[in-house]
Amino acid sequence: DTAVSQTPKYLVTQMGNDKSIKCEQNLGHDTMYWYKQDSKKFLKIMFSYNNKELIINETVPNRFSPKSPDKAHLNLHINSLELGDSAVYFCASSQTSASYEQYFGPGTRLTVT
Amino acid sequence: KQEVTQIPAALSVPEGENLVLNCSFTDSAIYNLQWFRQDPGKGLTSLLLIQSSQREQTSGRLNASLDKSSGRSTLYIAASQPGDSATYLCAVGSNDYKLSFGAGTTVTVRA
Numbered sequence: 283d284t285a286v287s288q289t290p291k292y293l294v295t296q297m298g299n300d301k302s303i304k305c306e307q308n309l310g311h312d313t314m315y316w317y318k319q320d321s322k323k324f325l326k327i328m329f330s331y332n333n334k335e336l337i338i339n340e341t342v343p344n345r346f347s348p349k350s351p352d353k354a355h356l357n358l359h360i361n362s363l364e365l366g367d368s369a370v371y372f373c374a375s376s377q378t379s380a381s382y383e384q385y386f387g388p389g390t391r392l393t394v395t
Numbered sequence: 396k397q398e399v400t401q402i403p404a405a406l407s408v409p410e411g412e413n414l415v416l417n418c419s420f421t422d423s424a425i426y427n428l429q430w431f432r433q434d435p436g437k438g439l440t441s442l443l444l445i446q447s448s449q450r451e452q453t454s455g456r457l458n459a460s461l462d463k464s465s466g467r468s469t470l471y472i473a474a475s476q477p478g479d480s481a482t483y484l485c486a487v488g489s490n491d492y493k494l495s496f497g498a499g500t501t502v503t504v505r506a
Contacts (some may be wrong), residue, residue, distance in 0.1 A: 286438075313492070325439075325484070325496040337492055372438060383429060384486075384494060386439040 285309050286387035288373050294393045295363055302359045303390045305373030313337075314356035315374040315384065316348060325372070331356055332378070363394045397422045399487050401497035409505050414472040416500045418485030423463045426488040430459050430470050433482045433499070442483075443470070475504045 286307045295301055307314060315338070316328040329348040330338035336348070345361045360367060373387040398421045408414060418428070427446045431439040443452045443459040445468070451460045456473040472479055482499040489495065 315494075322498070323482070324498055325486075327493050327495075330492055332492070374439075383441055383444045385441065386431075388438040 286373055286375055286385050288371075288387040288390050290390060291388065292391050292393075294395065296395055297363055297365060299363050300359070300361045301363060301392070302357055303371055303373075303392075305356045305358070305387055307354055307373075307375040307385070307387075309375055309377075309385060311375040311385075312353055312378050313376045313382075314350065314353070315376075316356065316358050317372040317374060317386075319370040319372060319389070321369070329356075329358075360392075363392075365394050368392055368394045397425075397487055397489055397493075397495040399485055399495050399497040401483075401485055401500050403500060404498065405501045405503075407503040407505060408475055410475060410477060412475055412504075414470075414475050414479070414502060414504075416470040416472075416483050416485075416502070418468040418470070418497055420466045420468075420487045420495070422487075422489070423466050424489065425463065426490050428459075428461055428468050429486045429488065429494070430457075430468075431484040431486060433484060435481075439484065475502075477504045477506045480504050 313332045315330045319325045331350040334350045347359045350356045370389045374384045376382040376384045429444045430442045445452045445461045458471045482501045484499045485497040486494045
């Protein structure tokens with residue numbers, strides 16, 4: 283059973299398009315996260331939700347909008363995609379807050395052309 | 396703002412040698428420290444989690460130590476194997492729910 287899953291695994295799209303990435307966890311965790319890993323492999327937190335409530339909102343363009351329909355799902359919608367959005371996006375979850383071990387999904391490689 | 400540094404950036408050792416990976420962080424007010432492994436094109440796998448009140452954690456051939464006061468953690472991998480080849484990431488958890496990552500150490504174990 284996959285603990286944290288993301289779809290799609292690969293996403294190739296053109297500049298200006300709108301796209302969504304979905305994340306689901308079956309661990310019963312309360313907290314979910316979105317991270318971005320750039321070309322230099324540096325991982326940075328973007329958003330975090332705890333029980334469907336936004337608790338971390340880093341300095342990201344407002345073209346990025348997370349949505350948590352329930353505590354098992356955290357989706358990421360990106361409007362007006364730009365070349366600089368090309369990266370690998372990882373979803374993660376933890377039991378409650380960052381004091382607990384985080385479990386990561388396999389990542390979604392987004393390429394904007 | 397928490398800054399996490401990992402040295403060295405890359406490491407190549409012959410099979411059987413012990414590995415020592417270093418992680419340093421600037422703010423000692425941490426919740427925990429987590430070591431991850433990332434294989435090329437794959438997600439992150441959690442290896443060890445050390446709570447701020449702990450000084451070390453062990454799992455099989457892996458041992459991680461934590462010295463909060465000096466802002467350091469070390470991951471030891473005993474008797475390395477080619478299958479240990481991967482990038483190892485150190486991440487520091489703070490009480491604002493954030494996990495701050497280092498850039499990683501890429502390890503190659505030569506058969």
